[in-house]
Amino acid sequence: MSHLPAKKRPIKKKMASSGAPAGRAERAADRRQAIIEAAFETFIEQGYAATRIDDVAKRAGVAKGTIYLHFKDKQALFEELVRSAVVPLAARLTEPPPATGSIRAVLENFAGNFVREVTTTRRGAIVRLVIAEGPRFPAIADFYYREVVSRGMAGMRALIELGIARGEIRQAALKDFPQIVVAPAMVAVIWQGLFGRFAPLDAAAMLRVHLDLIFGEGGSA
Amino acid sequence: MSHLPAKKRPIKKKMASSGAPAGRAERAADRRQAIIEAAFETFIEQGYAATRIDDVAKRAGVAKGTIYLHFKDKQALFEELVRSAVVPLAARLTEPPPATGSIRAVLENFAGNFVREVTTTRRGAIVRLVIAEGPRFPAIADFYYREVVSRGMAGMRALIELGIARGEIRQAALKDFPQIVVAPAMVAVIWQGLFGRFAPLDAAAMLRVHLDLIFGEGGSA
DNA sequence: GACAAGTGACTGACTGGTCAGTCATTATTG
DNA sequence: CAATAATGACTGACCAGTCAGTCACTTGTC
Structure with a gap:
């Protein structure tokens, strides 16, 4: 009873922003890079303590959990x-x-x-x-x-x-x-x-x- | 039913650490100073966001509420x-x-x-x-x-x-x-x-x- | 000088909100 | 269709700020 259905996922096409097909590994690397990029901007602006992982995730166009697939913790x-x-x-x-x-x-x-x-x-x-x-x-x-x-x-x-x-x-x-x-x-x-x-x-x-x-x-x- | 007896207040004599008698106003000023002092150390060590008001209070030998008598907010x-x-x-x-x-x-x-x-x-x-x-x-x-x-x-x-x-x-x-x-x-x-x-x-x-x-x-x- | 009433500085348990990190579930891919 | 990637609702911890209550001291009264 704990979780709602969560039916969405807005059909984020399998392609990275470039037109390349991109295999699993490459896409993962891209995301990792996007996360670092977003984290960079956010940490710069807010400093370490005031940066929220949620914001980094949003900025990277990724769910919070995904960040924890790539990095142990904040x-x-x-x-x-x-x-x-x-x-x-x-x-x-x-x-x-x-x-x-x-x-x-x-x-x-x-x-x-x-x-x-x-x-x-x-x-x-x-x-x-x-x-x-x-x-x-x-x-x-x-x-x-x-x-x-x-x-x-x-x-x-x-x-x-x-x-x-x-x-x-x-x-x-x-x-x-x-x-x-x-x-x-x-x-x-x-x-x-x-x-x-x-x-x-x-x-x-x-x-x-x-x-x-x-x-x-x-x-x- | 809400508060415990709170019998303490360890007889903080009316004197400031110096031997002077010290009236209400002076003691208040002393405390304010102690708070600033403690805040200084703590902010230096931890940075703004990571500093907890509770720690400043403890360091200043004062209850958290007291800080808010002297300063609007963090x-x-x-x-x-x-x-x-x-x-x-x-x-x-x-x-x-x-x-x-x-x-x-x-x-x-x-x-x-x-x-x-x-x-x-x-x-x-x-x-x-x-x-x-x-x-x-x-x-x-x-x-x-x-x-x-x-x-x-x-x-x-x-x-x-x-x-x-x-x-x-x-x-x-x-x-x-x-x-x-x-x-x-x-x-x-x-x-x-x-x-x-x-x-x-x-x-x-x-x-x-x-x-x-x-x-x-x-x-x- | 003694005693009561008054004052306000001080306290710390509590609240409401925030957020790092988790995990059951769902989507994607080869 | 198994394996892997991704999601986001959820939890538990943490903490700024509040406020009802306490008590040391002051002031007023006799």
């Missing part, structure tokens, strides 16, 4: 999502350390990419999410440190050392604190999230000034 | 707490712009204070709390911007301009982005909160290097 979903958002980033950080042109040019390029791909976009939101929830999810802080921060720092240190060796960078001590080079970028991300609404910040210009500080006035400008 | 308590933690900070930011000695010395002093009073302590936690919860509490982001950020930026800009006028600072463009000067300090705060546990950061040393970058090698070191 926390697993959250960690998986951060993981999946962070891995491609980590991949780029391990990319060829471009030894072409001046170090300044490399960093200028980096700054440009950063503003374009992180500050404004959802990747920036991931950073903010990690900052916000990290303290309460040691596993995530840990993972993020290993995959992104330590690699990023190592790469940056290598660049700095190269810059020092080539005489482009004066401050030899800078190699001990790659954080200094990255700091304004971090501040830009946080700023946009907190104050961007009413006090927008020209991140690109700021990063340029910061590079001037490191390399001395006027680079490729 | 959100009001939260906002009040940020307010009370931020106001003294804001006060210091409006303090006399110390025109003594070199600008470098002023900033060195500032950095020292910052490391001592913010990076390590609970004030740092407030910054992290605002970063974490700000996006979901526009009122708080707004308040924090007005009281702390905009004042801090203005003060910093004034210092930078002075530094430029006196020839201590080369980068004239720095005055457009006081954020650059503050950025490593922010990063230090976030770093301690997220990674400090397993990858501690010598914030003082980092800030020193950063000042070297702005003023040229070797200051008062």
Whole structure:
């Protein structure tokens, strides 16, 4: 007597949104992806605790139970999502350390990419999410440190050392604190999230000034 | 039939922890303070959504109902707490712009204070709390911007301009982005909160290097 | 000064609502 | 048509906020 008939199921055609036939495995993977996608948006907007699984489900166009077919529980979903958002980033950080042109040019390029791909976009939101929830999810802080921060720092240190060796960078001590080079970028991300609404910040210009500080006035400008 | 005898009230003597007699009003103020104190700790540790009012009450040595005598609801308590933690900070930011000695010395002093009073302590936690919860509490982001950020930026800009006028600072463009000067300090705060546990950061040393970058090698070191 | 009536700060059991996670049932697929 | 995927009603736990009741202290009275 407990359950009502539940006769519906609005004939969700077997095809994924693309026209491809799609076998079982593929459809499952698609759904999993859709769930992660939806979870991403929702966790970004609401934070971990305030996110309701029901909302994620609705957003993903899936019933709540389905989420639990793919993820053990809410926390697993959250960690998986951060993981999946962070891995491609980590991949780029391990990319060829471009030894072409001046170090300044490399960093200028980096700054440009950063503003374009992180500050404004959802990747920036991931950073903010990690900052916000990290303290309460040691596993995530840990993972993020290993995959992104330590690699990023190592790469940056290598660049700095190269810059020092080539005489482009004066401050030899800078190699001990790659954080200094990255700091304004971090501040830009946080700023946009907190104050961007009413006090927008020209991140690109700021990063340029910061590079001037490191390399001395006027680079490729 | 509803209530148990409730014979207790462990004879909380009319005295506040100090030896003063303490009238009704004073005791009430004490309690309010204790609640804010407890709320502070708890919100810091758990974040807004995960904090239970019952826990705050227990920590403050007070019944849950008492909290609602002092604060309209959970959100009001939260906002009040940020307010009370931020106001003294804001006060210091409006303090006399110390025109003594070199600008470098002023900033060195500032950095020292910052490391001592913010990076390590609970004030740092407030910054992290605002970063974490700000996006979901526009009122708080707004308040924090007005009281702390905009004042801090203005003060910093004034210092930078002075530094430029006196020839201590080369980068004239720095005055457009006081954020650059503050950025490593922010990063230090976030770093301690997220990674400090397993990858501690010598914030003082980092800030020193950063000042070297702005003023040229070797200051008062 | 002693005693009663009054006041309001404080309490904590309770309510109403919310939500993570489950599972009996139904749909789909190979 | 078996096996697998998906559903969503349901449960139990949890928690913000309420309020009837208590009692420490104050005020008024003699």
